[in-house]
Amino acid sequence: MMRKKAVLYLCAVIAVALLMWNLCKGPPIRDIKDVFGIPKAATVQTRTPKTSPKCNLSRNCSFDHFPFSITSGAADVVGPKICFDGKIVLSHVLNVGPGMNIVLVNGKNGKIETTDFFNLNYNQPKESAAYLRAIKPGTIVLVASFGDISTIMTDEVSDIFLGLGSSLVKSLKGRDNWVFAGYSGTEMKSLFEKMAVNDAKTNPYGEWPGVVELGGCFPRKA
Structure with a gap:
């Protein structure tokens, strides 16, 4: 039981370390699933409709x-x-x-x-x-x-x-x-x-x- 807790604790430490390393590395993380495997919500883009001449x-x-x-x-x-x-x-x-x-x-x-x-x-x-x-x-x-x-x-x-x-x-x-x-x-x-x-x-x-x-x-x- 103690060994299982230690493994979970070690995994959590590694995940936090990876997140901090990506934040300090330079460009922001483009997709959060790179760390946690969870896809981020899609960004909604709006465009002004073009009128024909x-x-x-x-x-x-x-x-x-x-x-x-x-x-x-x-x-x-x-x-x-x-x-x-x-x-x-x-x-x-x-x-x-x-x-x-x-x-x-x-x-x-x-x-x-x-x-x-x-x-x-x-x-x-x-x-x-x-x-x-x-x-x-x-x-x-x-x-x-x-x-x-x-x-x-x-x-x-x-x-x-x-x-x-x-x-x-x-x-x-x-x-x-x-x-x-x-x-x-x-x-x-x-x-x-x-x-x-x-x-x-x-x-x-x-x-x-x-x-x-x-x-x-x-x-x-x-």
Whole structure:
């Protein structure tokens, strides 16, 4: 009996000695079962859920920017597409028409104010010029071509787009594809503009150039 007690006492001393040796050795014991054979409780890790970027962008925009994307029409068959802050505003079957498609957005709160389209058959160039001149300062202007917009792009209309920040509008020719995003009331050059030139040698759709698209994070108006 005394021998059994001595053995138990010796085992306890050895266990305590091993524990103290591991504590003094350096790094803490990662798993208590290394000493006592008892697994420790699992550590619960929580992660903040990730949100997918809006409008199919490759990254999320900061709070002071609006995510958007614009795709021009494909020839005169498939309509353009405009997405703003995660919402499809224009698509082939939603709010589009042949010619120059426009979306106006409040630059502060991101609210869609109006959508419209202009071409020579439905609207006179003077109507489109009057529409553009009436845009309030601080309004985000999103534009996508669908078909030939050269007939509606008079000198007056193109001058207005120059004031919105366009640098390509003066070079638009018949059946060129064009997408643009700019602010009303600023003379600063827009960073969001692309064009596909109508060229019979390179056109993927016969008499029509390829689709152009752009997207990014548009700064919110302070």
